Amino acid sequence: MSTRTDWGRREPPLKGSNFELYGWFFMRISGLLLVLLAVGHMFIMHVFNDTLNLDYEFVAARWDTPYWRIFDWLLLTLSLLHGTNGLRVVLHDNLNDLTIRKLALSALYGTSLIFFILGTYVIIAFVSQS
Amino acid sequence: MAYQKIVSSGAVYKGKTGMWLYIFHRITGVALFGYLILHIISTALILLGPEVYEGAEAIYKNFYFRIAEIGLMAAILAHAINGLRIIAVDLWKRGSEFQKQLNIISLVLFIAIFIPSTYKMTTSYFDICLEKSQAGTTLTDCMIRPLPDWKSK
Structure with a gap:
């Protein structure tokens, strides 16, 4: 039995850029890491602990060790990159008007950059007040 | 070229489970990105001190938000x-031969993790x-109160 594997395949770009290939590969690698980081984070916060017990002290104790700051920063960075690239593809597929697409993509990149800076600043700058 | 247009201009094509999973993956992906942004904002409030941070967290501590958290768990999983x-389909050599089995394994895995978590x-x-x-509080009280008042303990 011959299996068709070319469904939905698009014309390759005329000029050889490997950006989309790396983007595709990045989604797999970051996705695998996020299965550990994001699902792990959900289980730590919602199943092994309960968010009802989440308070300032809890975060302060957690961020007392650099390891949890590194964990949280990796989670922040990878989820933002993974989400931004995913949304980039969704916008490319669904917005046909080039001007609107450009505006939407700029808004996306701007938002992601701002929240990356904000999140990184919080994780680095936090000093417990208690 | 007409064929090319059909496959690249919309989410619905003549697929079955695979097409719906593709659409489902995009919807959960976009929703999770939205939640991620909200989550960064609420966590960033921790720099403003315990009162502001815990005041914001209190909003999340009612039963309605617990249902939303279970939805979040479902979306993540x-x-x-x-x-x-x-x-598996993309990178495993024989992945595309076992798509049906992979769909079933995924569903079983989801149920096996999601049900105990929800419980x-x-x-x-x-x-x-x-x-x-306080003594005398019932389960119904826990469900209908707008914001929990147990913070003092």
């Missing part, structure tokens, strides 16, 4: 497990609510 399925998140909500409230 479904996106993660479906992502692993996609990786824990639900029972734990009521346990903590009853433990931190």
Whole structure:
């Protein structure tokens, strides 16, 4: 039995850029890491602990060790990159008007950059007040 | 060229489970990105001190938000497990021969993880609510109160 594997395949770009290939590969690698980081984070916060017990002290104790700051920063960075690239593809597929697409993509990149800076600043700058 | 246009201009094509999983993956992905942004904002408030941070967290501590958290758990688990399925189809040499089996394994895996998590998140909500409230509080009280008043303990 011959299996068709070319469904939905698009014309390759005329000029050889490997950006989309790396983007595709990045989604797999970051996705695998996020299965550990994001699902792990959900289980730590919602199943092994309960968010009802989440308070300032809890975060302060957690961020007392650099390891949890590194964990949280990796989670922040990878989820933002993974989400931004995913949304980039969704916008490319669904917005046909080039001007609107450009505006939407700029808004996306701007938002992601701002929240990356904000999140990184919080994780680095936090000093417990208690 | 007409064919090219059909496959690249919309989410619906003549697929079956695979097409719906593809649409589902995009919807959960976009929703999770939205939640991520909200989550960064609420966590960033921690720089403003305990009162501001815990004031914001209190909004999340009612029963309606617990239901939303269970939905969040469902979205994360479904996106993660479906992502692993996609990786298997893409990168495993014989992945495309076993798509049906992979779909079933993914569904079983999702149910096996999601049901116990939901059970824990639900029972734990009521346990903590009853433990931190005054005597005489009922489960219904725990469900309908707009904001928990147990913060002082």
